[in-house]
Structure formats: C-alpha cells, structure tokens
Amino acid sequence: MQLFKCQNCEQVLYFENTTCVKCGLRLGYLPDRGALSAVKPDGATWVALANPKARYRFCANWESYACNWMVDAGEGEAYCRACRHNRTIPDLSSPENHRDWQKIEQAKRRLFYSLIRLKLPLPTPGSGDPEPLVFDFLADPPQGPKVLTGHDNGVITLSLREADDAEREKVRASMGELYRTLLGHFRHEVGHFYWDKLVRDGGQLEAFRALFGDERDDYGEALNRHYEQGAPADWQERFVSSYATMHPWEDWAETFSHYLHILDTLEMAGAFGIRIDPDITDDTALQADISFDPHRVRDVRRIIDAWLPLTYAVNCLNRSMGQPDLYPFVIPPAVVEKLAFIHDTVQGRVPAVRPSQGAVPAAAQ
Template sequence: MSSAFENLSARLRAAWKTHKQATTPRAFRCQCGRPVFFRNSQCLACDTPLGYEPLRARVLPLEPVGEHLWREYGAGPNAPAYRRCQNFDAAAACNWLIPADEKDAQGQLKPLCMACRLNHTIPDLSVEENALYWNRVEQAKRRLVSQLIGLGLPVVPKSEDPERGLAFDFLRAPEGGPPVMTGHADGLITINVEEADDAKREKLRAQLREPYRTLLGHFRHEVGHYYWDRLVRDTDWIKPVRELFGDDQIDYAAALKKNYDEGPPADWKDRFVSTYASCHPWEDWAETWAHYLHMVDTVDTALSFGIDADDVEIEAEPWTREALWRPEDRDAEAFLGFLNAWTELTAVLNEMARSMGQPDFYPFVLPRPAVAKLQLIHAIVRGAGAPVPAPAAPVAAPTAAEVPEPSERKPEEPEPLEPVV
C-alpha cells in the first residue's frame, strides 16, 4: 500500500492542477543542472548569474549580451534581453529582471523592477542596522509580489495609478520619536522595519500572545486590506463578503478598543482563524486572506519540489462540501482537495518542526466558518481579472490593520527618501 505522503502528493497535484498556470513555482535549476532558489542571484555550484523573471515566474540562468544586458543562458540570439533591477547592488540585493526595452510614460528606461517600483519610502540608510532591515523586508516583499503576480492579481505602483495603485513605506521610528505602526491606508502599506529584527519581533509576538508573527505574514495581511478596496468594495462581491465576514460598516476604532479592553470573544476559535480576526470584519478578511496566501504558496512550494516521502501515515477527518460557502461551485471539489491536502501537509510539517525543537510550522486550526470564508476568497481571487461593479456607498479602509500596542501610531507625514540605486 502506498504511503499516506505519496497519496498526499498525488492529491496536491490533482487538486491544484487546474490552477497551476495561476500560481507561482518555487523550484528552479541552473544551466549546470543544480537546484537554485527564488532569492538566488548566482549559482553557488558554477557561478552562473541568475535573475528572477516575474512574468514567467522563473529564476533564469543568464549570459551577457552587451553592456548591462542579459538573456537566458543558451536561449539563442533571438531570446529577449533583460536588465537587472537598479537595486541589485543596493542593500535590497534585488535579483529581479526588467525587459531591456521597458520604458516609463516619459519614454525613459525603467530603472526598477516590478517589485521595487512599489516602494514609496525606504529606511534612512545612514542609520545603523537599517540596511540589514531593508534587505530582510525586501526579501519578504518580493516573495509576496511574485505570488500576487502569479495569482493574476492587479499589481500596479501607486506612482502609475495614484487612486488604485499599491505602494510601500518602510519606516523606522527616530530615537525618541513616535513609534511606527504597521498598517494600510488607501493603497499605502506601512511596515515598521524593526519587525525585521528577530529578537524584537519575537518579543512582540510573546507580549501579544500571537502564535505566528513574521514579516511575510505582515505583508500578506496588509495587502489583504488593499485588495478589499480593489476587489470587494464597490463590487457585487460586497454582499457575500458581508454575509460571511460581517458588516464592515460598524465602527472600526470602537471595535479595536473593545478588543484591547476586553480581549477576543470566548468562542473565537469556533469562528475565526485568529484572535485578531475577531476584532472587526475588516481584520477577519485580512487575516483570512493572509491564510489563503500562506496556504497557496506552501502548496505551490510542495508541488514545485515534488513531495515524495515513504512511511508517513497521517489520518485526518476530511472537509466536505457542507463546510463550503458554495458547495455547488464548479471549483468546489478541487478546492476541497486542496484544503484537505493542506490539512494533512501541515500536520506532517508541524511534526517535522517539533522534531527540530521548533514551534509549529502552522500553529492554527481552521474552524468551519473559516473554510467557507477561504472558499469565498478563492473565488474572488479566481475572478480578479473581471470584478463586477455594483453601486455601493464608499467604505473607508482601516487606517491601521495591525496594532502591536494601543499607543503605537504611524507618523502622519513620513518624509520620503530617495530610492537607493
């Protein structure tokens, strides 16, 4: 009898096969045949230069074709040429590629890649440690942005679309100044770069009794608020979202204050993916959105590396159509397969983490209402290319999506810095 892990691998492949074009591979090979990874800019085996092509979702081995120009190794003279992102030599160490002839609206060659063009403010690099923090923040951001592109979600810089675009402020509080609060407002996501300090982040995680707190988790949560504005607000999706997540028009500030004064409801584990999700429908959406991105990227990674292990036995009660938002949906069976494979995969990965004395890889238990919400988010992502507009009163997005401490706030008008090149 084949092992449960082999069955799991088969189910992962079958469940996600129809969506493979919309997700992001994570395993690559150099021209020498050795494995290379998403963040690599050079093969450690043969020293071949590498670069990430976001629209092809591939790390490419490169060969020079002129001054500052590259093409895929061995692809021939007619292969497209690329330039490296200007932040390649900066502390950000960006390994992304830009089509050689890609120009801005003024006809100038774009110096920055699709990910770096989203930056509005970067940390003051004259301050000690900020270069390291920025490097770590950018690694997490590039992982996020590559996934958003792979899922077919709109990723447009605010500099190119002021009303609907996305931008990032990476800030650090000055000595003695007001603390920086991670949050989202009108397409601008603020990240406190001190979250890149492992010790400080772990201290906050313990203080707030959070089972999980990572830079990538912050990015995925905050971008959930952005996509609420892009994909849900003012569209026909607002009705089913309110049915499942609750009325987002209730007072946000009052809901947050109640959460900090009284704590989460006693039954939060039966209804939400996390305690923070119970604060307000906006936070429930953002937390569930982040979990969806966690799940998809983890499954993508498992598929990319062809999970294949023997003698692993996992038994889990499978989710059925009764738990779904729309059991009759044409994609319901595939979504269930993905969800059940995810449940078994994380059980194995949690045990592997414990074997190394580490915290659980996925320290959450999905309650039944969260499964329905995840299916709704899946449907919205799947249809992101053509959201259906509907008349609706504008609902302002939260000005802060995660509040590490009630006293923390974002500086009202951060001074933009020149991008590092």
C-alpha cells in the same frame, strides 16, 4: 513557491539565490515568465538563459544588494515589478537600516511572486489608478512615536523594527501571537488593499457581509474593545486567529494572509513531490497527493483537503526537532467558507455563500 534549476548546469536553485553555487553564473528572476534564470553579460544588458532572445537589466535595487529581479531592457523602467511600488525606503547610510531593508525586500518579493501568479491587479503610482499599491518602509524617528505597521488607502507602511528578529519575537510573545513574520505582515496588509479592490470596488459587499460581518461597524471602537476584552471564548469555531475577531476588515485580512500562506506552501510541497500517506491508518483525511497547482484549482475544498494532512505532517516533524508547530492554527468549517469566498473572488468568479460542510479537524494538537 516553486523550485528552480540553473539553465547552464542544472543545479537546483532557490528563489533568493543570486549566484549558482555550481557554475558561478549570476541569477536573475524574470517575473513575467516566473523563472529564475542564469544570466550572462551582453554589453550594458544581460542575456537570460531562460529567454535568450530577449535582453534584460537588473532592477536598480540590485546595486544595493536588495533585489535580484530583472526588467526587460526595452522598458523604460529602472525598477522591477516589485520594487516600483516602493515609495519610501529607510536611510541606507545606516548599516542596520540597510540590513533590515534587505530582509524586508526579500519578504516583499515572495509576496509579489504570489500576487503575480494569481494575476491580481498591481497598480503603480504612475498607472493613473486612484488607489495604487505603494510601500513606505520607515524607521522609528529619534524623537516621536514609533512607526505603526498598517494599510491606508493603498499605502502599506511597514516598521523597519519588524525586520529585527529579536524585537519581532519579543512583540509576538508580549501580544500572545502564534505567528509573526515579515512575510505574514505583507500578506495581511495587502489583504486590506485587495478588500478595497475586490470587495468594495468589485460589487461584493453584501456577499462579504454575510460571511465576515458588517465592515461599517466603528473600527476604533472595535479596536479598543478587542484590546480591552480580548477575543470571544468561542473564537476558534469561527475565525482563523484571535485578531480576526476584532473587525470584519481584520477577519478578511487575516483570512487572506492564510490563503496566501496555504497556496505558497502547497506549491512548494508539490515541487518537492511530497505525498502524505501514513502507514498507521487508512483514514483518507490524513492522506494527500499534492501533485496539482493550487493557483489553478477551482474548488477550495481540494486545497484544504491537501493542506490539513500536510500540516499534520510538518507540525509533527517540527515537534520532533523540539520546534513549535509550523502551522499552529485551526481551520473550522466557518473559515473554510471564508477561504472559499476569497478564492472565488481572487479567481474572478462571483462568490456564493455556501452552507458549511462537515467539520474540518484542527492541525496536530
């Protein structure tokens, strides 16, 4: 994620802002230009100061205070590039549903920011793609089983319950998870979607199996085994999370979500001009100059070499405030290889299974 600036008054803006706090102009995000723009009304359309020759409309979900993205007025689309993937939204006559849905949409827009930046395929239901990307945001029925978050053939279902911060934290603690957020759910589940697109349909199955294992192993049996026996004792030597040990599909999805975590956070750190260089040591492993675009880097090692010092620093800052680590995970060499495979696949290069390099230290312990 990057920082933005109001084109009218140069006030620093954040991705979720809808109005400039300094000059009062409305703000709209232009996904094809990657710009958050001050806008002015022009009849039934809007002029975006970031692209004044064009005319825009707000996404139809703007009327529900759930989206600040814009659509070219010449397009026949009512919804923006993110919202047109919605298939089901909850009953908005319920204030609680409306509030939770707004939180979900906010996280989803951050997901789509990354997917667009990476130029990943985003087939919509009307595109003719046999497996488009669609979302069902569902509340638990009054009678019946609870909604389960998951992915199935392009359909990502997200339980509205996950937008309740207290409920989500309760689940996280009960399951012994280090991390559980709406954005994390989106990044994990969309990882399953891109396994279908980039690995299964991209001719990368053999290379995938060499790193992640054989996805043909029975998923149901793997799921039961994981919840009955837990993760292997040595899981931190080969996996980014304990859940990643459950099945090769989950290993891919967990690693894919961390890949997006890393890129997005590094981009924001770079936007703030953050540089890590502690005076206490000359150890280069604790130094990082994050003056690069992580979306355009060819070698994933450059990304990891910047990420690790950054996590040392932010984890220590969090601890100074009595907060848990921002990034409470370890990235061993085996996971670096998996991240490299995902990076190369996303970048459109034919990945190769490379021998592990030197040990990668854990985040601040």
